[in-house]
Amino acid sequence: EAQVTQNPRYLITVTGKKLTVTCSQNMNHEYMSWYRQDPGLGLRQIYYSMNVEVTDKGDVPEGYKVSRKEKRNFPLILESPSPNQTSLYFCASSSTTTNEKLFFGSGTQLSVL
C-alpha cells in the first residue's frame, strides 16, 4: 500500500531535549516536505526536499533541521525544542515527474513542556 509513515504519532517532551520525528515513504517520490499545523493558522511549510541531498527552507524553518540522505526518508530534527514548537506536524511526499497529488502522513502531535 502506498503510504507516508510518520513516527511517533504523539510525543511529549521538555524544553531543550533534542528529538527527531521520522518520515518514510514507499512510493519512490522525489519530493518530500514538512508542515506544521496550528489553530487559526492552517498548515505552514517548514522545509522541503526536491531530491536526495537537496533541501531548502519553507516559510517557518527556524528551530528545525532536516536531512535527505536516502530517497525514502526525510526526518525532522528539533535540536533544542521550545514550547512554541508545540504543534501538529505533517510529512508529505509527491512525484515531481507525474505531478500527482501530495500524499500526507498521519501527523505527529508534539507537546513541548
Add this chain to the structure above:
Amino acid sequence: AQTVTQSQPEMSVQEAETVTLSCTYDTSENNYYLFWYKQPPSRQMILVIRQEAYKQQNATENRFSVNFQKAAKSFSLKISDSQLGDTAMYFCAFMLYFGNEKLTFGTGTRLTIIP
C-alpha cells in the same frame, strides 16, 4: 507570495442539506492548482478535489463540486446532500504549476453536520 483566505471559521448545516465553503486567494501567477482538503477528527489530510487553473470547467467529485472564478480569484466548495461523515475541518490550498510543490493553505473552516 501567494495567500489563501477562508473567511468562515465555522459552519454548520443539517444533514442532507447543501453547504458552500468559501475560499479566495491572491497570486500574480497564471498557472496553478487549487485544492480542497478534508481533515476529520482522525487528523488525516484527505484530498477532496483539485482544480487546474487553465481548465474552465469546474471540478466535480461525487457530492463535492467547486465554483472556480479565476478573474475573481475565488474557489468555493459545494457539498451536496451532506452526510454526518462530512463533519471535519476543510482547508483550501494553492500550488504553483511550476514551483517547488509547496502548498499554501488557508486557515480552515470547521464544518459540522447536524443530524
